Amino acid sequence: xxxxxxxxxxxxxxxxxxxxxxxxxxxxxxxxxxxxxxxxxxxxxxxxxxxxxxxxxxxxxxxxxxxxxxxxxxxxxxxxxxxxxxxxxxxxxxxxxxxxxxxxxxxxxxxxxxxxxxxxxxxxxxxxxxxxxxxxxxxxxxxxxxxxxxxxxxxxxxxxxxxxxxxxxxxxxxxxxxxxxxxxxxxxxxxxxxxxxxxxxxxxxxxxxxxxxxxxxxxxxxxxxxxxxxxxxxxxxxxxxxxxxxxxxxxxxxxxxxxxxxxxxxxxxxxxxxxxxxxxxxxxxxxxxxxxxxxxxxxxxxxxxxxxxxxxxxxxxxxxxxxxxxxxxxxxxxxxxxxxxxxxxxxxxxxxxxxxxxxxx
Amino acid sequence: xxxxxxxxxxxxxxxxxxxxxxxxxxxxxxxxxxxxxxxxxxxxxxxxxxxxxxxxxxxxxxxxxxxxxxxxxxxxxxxxxxxxxxxxxxxxxxxxxxxxxxxxxxxxxxxxxxxxxxxxxxxxxxxxxxxxxxxxxxxxxxxxxxxxxxxxxxxxxxxxxxxxxxxxxxxxxxxxxxxxxxxxxxxxxxxxxxxxxxxxxxxxxxxxxxxxxxxxxxxxxxxxxxxxxxxxxxxxxxxxxxxxxxxxxxxxxxxxxxxxxxxxxxxxxxxxx
Numbered sequence: 001x002x003x004x005x006x007x008x009x010x011x012x013x014x015x016x017x018x019x020x021x022x023x024x025x026x027x028x029x030x031x032x033x034x035x036x037x038x039x040x041x042x043x044x045x046x047x048x049x050x051x052x053x054x055x056x057x058x059x060x061x062x063x064x065x066x067x068x069x070x071x072x073x074x075x076x077x078x079x080x081x082x083x084x085x086x087x088x089x090x091x092x093x094x095x096x097x098x099x100x101x102x103x104x105x106x107x108x109x110x111x112x113x114x115x116x117x118x119x120x121x122x123x124x125x126x127x128x129x130x131x132x133x134x135x136x137x138x139x140x141x142x143x144x145x146x147x148x149x150x151x152x153x154x155x156x157x158x159x160x161x162x163x164x165x166x167x168x169x170x171x172x173x174x175x176x177x178x179x180x181x182x183x184x185x186x187x188x189x190x191x192x193x194x195x196x197x198x199x200x201x202x203x204x205x206x207x208x209x210x211x212x213x214x215x216x217x218x219x220x221x222x223x224x225x226x227x228x229x230x231x232x233x234x235x236x237x238x239x240x241x242x243x244x245x246x247x248x249x250x251x252x253x254x255x256x257x258x259x260x261x262x263x264x265x266x267x268x269x270x271x272x273x274x275x276x277x278x279x280x281x282x283x284x285x286x287x288x289x290x291x292x293x294x295x296x297x298x299x300x301x302x303x304x305x306x307x308x309x310x311x312x313x314x315x316x317x318x319x320x321x322x323x324x325x326x327x328x329x330x331x332x333x334x335x336x337x338x339x340x341x342x343x344x345x346x347x348x349x350x351x352x353x354x355x356x357x358x359x360x361x
Numbered sequence: 362x363x364x365x366x367x368x369x370x371x372x373x374x375x376x377x378x379x380x381x382x383x384x385x386x387x388x389x390x391x392x393x394x395x396x397x398x399x400x401x402x403x404x405x406x407x408x409x410x411x412x413x414x415x416x417x418x419x420x421x422x423x424x425x426x427x428x429x430x431x432x433x434x435x436x437x438x439x440x441x442x443x444x445x446x447x448x449x450x451x452x453x454x455x456x457x458x459x460x461x462x463x464x465x466x467x468x469x470x471x472x473x474x475x476x477x478x479x480x481x482x483x484x485x486x487x488x489x490x491x492x493x494x495x496x497x498x499x500x501x502x503x504x505x506x507x508x509x510x511x512x513x514x515x516x517x518x519x520x521x522x523x524x525x526x527x528x529x530x531x532x533x534x535x536x537x538x539x540x541x542x543x544x545x546x547x548x549x550x551x552x553x554x555x556x557x558x559x560x561x562x563x564x565x566x567x568x569x570x571x572x573x574x575x576x577x578x579x580x581x582x583x584x585x586x587x588x589x590x591x592x593x594x595x596x597x598x599x600x601x602x603x604x605x606x607x608x609x610x611x612x613x614x615x616x617x618x619x620x621x622x623x624x625x626x627x628x629x630x631x632x633x634x
Contacts, residue, residue, distance in 0.1 A: 057535050079534045080543075092532040096550045105546075109537030153536065 008071030010035050010193040011056065011161055016065030018051050018217075025051040026062070027217035033161075033195065038187045040196045040204040042228075043214035044240070049197045052214075053163050056195065058082050069160050080109070085159035085192075089166040091146045093138040099149050100125075100134040106157040124152040127186070144175045151183070155190065162187075164196045168203060180206045201241050205229060213237045235359035238285035245291065245330050247284045248361065254278045258353060264326055268302050269353035276360050286356035288333035293320045294348050295341050303350040304330065308341050322349050392608055399601035416598035420606075423599060429582040432499060433568050436583060439503035441564030444510030445518075445556055448563075451511075452518045457527055467519075473512040481508055482576035489577070502577040506570055510563030517562060521555030565611075 009032040018026040025048045033039050041049040054060040056067060058079030067075045074082050085106070093102050103124055107117045125131060128148040138146055147167060154162050164183070168176045184207045187194045198204050204211050205225050212222040213236070221233035232238035239246065249263035259272040261282050270284055297303055304324055312319040318336035323329055330349045341347050399416050401407030420426055451470050455463060473481070485505035489495040529551070533543040549556075567574075571585040578586070584607075588600055 057531075059531050059535065078539075079531075080537045080539050082535075083537070084535060086532065086535045088528065088532060090526075090528070092526070092528055094529065094533070094547055094551075105533075105538075106536040109533075109542065157537075 008068070009033055010037075010070060011195065012066075012068040012071075013052075013056070014066040014068070016052070016055060016062045016067065018048075018055060018060060019063045024217045026055065028065070029217075029219065031212070031219075031222070033193050035193055036188075036191055038184060038194045038196065038207055038209045040198060040208035040211045041214055042198060042201060042204040042211050042241070044199055047214040048217040049199075049214050050165060053165055053195065053197050056161070057084055057086055057163055083110075083157065083159055085154035085157065085162040087147075087150050087154045087162065087164045087167045089169050091138070091150045091170075093146060093149055093153075095138055097137075098134065099130065099136050099138070099141070102138065102149055103130075103152045103156055105153060106159075110157060112157075120156050124156045127155070128152045143171055144179070147171060147179065151186070155186065155192070158190070159192065162192055162194050164194060166198055166200075167196075169198075169200075176203070183207060205241070213240060232285070232357055235283050235285070235361065238283075238357055238359065243288045243331075243333070244285040244356075245288070247286075249282055249284070251276055251278055251280045251282045259358065261358075264324075264328060266304055270302075270356060270358050271354055273358055276358060281361045283359045283361045284356055285359070286351055288319060288331050289317075290355045291330060291332035291349055291351050292334070293322060293332045293341060294350060295345065297348045298350045301350050301352045303348045305346070305348055306330070308343055308345050308347050310343060322347060324349075392604075395601055396605040396608065399598070399605040404596070404598045404601055416602040417606075419597075420599040420602040425582060425587055426584075426599065426603065429584045429587040432578075432581060433584040435499055436502050436506060436570075436574060437564045437568030439499070440506035440510050440567035441560045443503060443507040444514040444563035444567075445560040447507070447511045448514035448518050448559055449552075449556055451515055452522050455519070456522055456525075470515045471512050473508050474516075476509075478509065478570065478572040481505060482573040485573070486576040497577045497579050497581075499578070499581065502574045502581075502583075503567070505573045505577050506567035507563070509570075509573065510566050513566060514559035514563045517559040518552075518555050521558075522552060525552060561614075 011031070011033040013029050013031040016026060016029045017024065027048075029052065041052060043049045051060060055062050058074065058077060058081075062075065065075075066073055069082060069084070094105065097105070100121055104117045104121050107120060112120075121134075125134065128151055130145070130148055130152060133141065133145060133149075138149070141149065147170075150167070154164075167183075168179055171179065180203055183194070183196075187207075196204070196207060205228075208225050210223060211225050211228045213220045213228060215236055221228055221237045223231075223233075228237065229242055232241060238244060247261075247263045247268070249261040249268070251259050251261055252267075253260040254272060254277060257272055259270055259276060259282075261268050261270055261284060263284075268284070270282075276282060293308065297305070304322075306322040306324040309321045309323040309329070312321065313336055314333075316336065317333050320332045320334065320341075321329055322332065332349060397410075398404050398407045400412045400414065402411045402413045402415070404416070448470075455466055455470075460466065482505065485501065485508070486497065489501050490497065495501060525548075529547055530543050533547040534540070538546055569585060571583075571589060574583050575586055584603065588603060591597055591600060
């Protein structure tokens with residue numbers, strides 16, 4: 001990992017593994033996270049991302065490997081000495097303590113003086129817009145307020161690192177979208193590295209600088225969010241990130257930059273990654289937004305004839321579902337404003353020969 | 362049609378009310394009678410009512426009863442505290458550190474519930490005196506009573522703590538609380554009502570116990586053993602006063618808890634998150 005300066009990384013994992021009996025929850029992970037980074041661990045449930053977060057926090061001892069925070073080896077250090085902040089999915093506010101008592105808890109545990117605790121409390125309450133709630137108890141707060149308190153508690157001691165374990169999973173959709181933007185803003189303003197665990201690809205894409213897609217305890221891909229979205233490294237990433245049509249067929253003619261695949265009797269011209277030979281079975285992924293629906297047959301690129309079955313209105317965009325002659329469906333996403341074709345009309349689905357990604361299956 | 366339905370409904374309600382009243386009479390009539398009789402001049406046939414506090418005077422004059430009360434309180438407190446501590450440690454161990462032998466561990470903790478008190482008394486006497494060469498005294502009575510008390514307390518604490526979210530402790534530790542501090546700051550303030558309940562039950566068990574204490578104490582008096590012994594001379598009025606006082610105390614404690622709960626001064630149980 002290249003970084004702008006040569007300070008030690010805020011967090012380094014060196015071949016970290018965690019085995020539960022025969023199960024390898026985390027399997028030899030290497031990772032460096034810089035001081036100014038918003039880093040997301042994205043994966044389905046059971047992929048090992050929460051175990052990894054618990055290893056970083058010190059709540060779980062790795063079976064093998066080392067964990068370094070700001071260059072210091074903390075592998076054997078108990079959680080209460082690591083000075084890491086954490087935000088939990090179910091908030092985990094202390095039910096018998098008021099909002100203010102909850103927020104200053106980390107400072108009290110670090111034996112920070114009363115005067116400074118007061119100052120920092122004011123700062124944190126203001127940052128998270130919790131004014132007027134100091135004396136309330138957690139069960140008197142809404143879900144969004146509880147999550148704000150939980151964030152304030154995580155940030156008040158200005159930790160070396162803030163870990164977030166699916167913090168928005170229990171909030172409703174609207175609130176989630178609002179918090180996504182806010183959480184990223186705190187990270188940028190405070191310049192504390194955030195490690196964010198989620199199974200929700202939209203959250204990861206909205207907030208992160210870099211994303212690691214995890215499956216079965218290993219990284220399928222790690223890179224800037226654009227790369228993970230635009231250039232998936234594996235078929236799993238292609239299927240998991242973004243919304244794609246998946247076409248499986250057999251490679252026929254293989255050229256240096258392109259290949260030809262037969263899919264349900266149609267010949268498609270697709271980009272050619274390394275390692276696919278003629279005769280191989282190929283999985284081709286193309287994102288909804290890379291497909292276009294036109295009334296006429298285009299002059300260039302791939303095209304499939306069909307009928308527009310339905311339009312799913314999403315607000316800014318709409319999904320156009322096209323049924324092909326054999327009953328299979330291709331979905332295209334475009335602005336919902338320029339609906340050039342009507343439902344039931346005969347249309348062409350089209351995309352350029354360079355769009356999408358092929359993987360050998 | 363409706364009126365017939367209404368009449369049937371009101372009969373049903375009346376029947377249920379009568380049943381409920383009978384149930385209360387069954388539960389409380391003997392206790393209320395003893396309290397009433399303890400204030401009467403003639404305890405054998407206390408009708409028509411004529412009140413006096415002679416029975417109480419007799420009770421307080423007799424130094425045997427005050428010695429017995431002291432001993433019973435010591436046994437009750439000692440066994441209550443010991444049982445609660447052991448049971449809490451056991452429950453936390455079972456819940457926090459999952460084991461494939463969890464069922465076996467649970468049964469081992471609860472098994473003393475199925476051993477007759479008489480047997481606990483005799484066997485602890487035999488074990489302490491014969492094998493260890495210890496004399497019978499209040500300490501051995503506390504220990505022997507705590508055998509049963511721990512099993513009861515374990516059951517009560519377990520029933521409450523299965524609902525406790527141990528991730529709360531994870532959170533406290535990430536924010537810098539050592540395990541001991543985490544227990545005092547986070548775990549105990551949340552779970553104390555169940556520990557208090559366990560203490561009350563194991564206190565009352567040991568306070569009231571005759572068989573276990575008797576074998577370990579011999580001639581040292583406790584309230585149950587004195588009450589039992591005095592039966593040889595017939596039902597004395599001071600026994601009625603003793604029974605009434607003991608019950609009055611228990612009622613007072615529960616009334617106090619009820620008032621505290623209703624006024625919100627103390628919260629028994631969780632503040633739901």
